[in-house]
Amino acid sequence: MDEVWKREEVESPCVKLCVVHPEERICVGCFRSIDEISSWSRLTPAERTAIMAELPARAPRLAKRRGGRMQRLGGN
Numbered sequence: 001m002d003e004v005w006k007r008e009e010v011e012s013p014c015v016k017l018c019v020v021h022p023e024e025r026i027c028v029g030c031f032r033s034i035d036e037i038s039s040w041s042r043l044t045p046a047e048r049t050a051i052m053a054e055l056p057a058r059a060p061r062l063a064k065r066r067g068g069r070m071q072r073l074g075g076n
């Protein structure tokens with residue numbers, strides 16, 4: 001196997017669902033901020049790892065909904 005093309009770096013969490021939540025100002029797909037997304041290629045592996053560790057805690061920020069199907073069905 002050709003070792004030249006292997007890279008030791010933290011992969012992007014992008015899931016190609018790129019929409020920024022208007023209130024939370026984070027991407028609804030990967031939970032990164034616009035600044036984190038735009039600077040990702042320039043970040044060190046340590047900086048990327050730190051951001052990746054924070055992402056799961058951001059998901060609940062987008063879970064609150066005030067209407068839609070769940071509201072009509074008596075859900076949250």
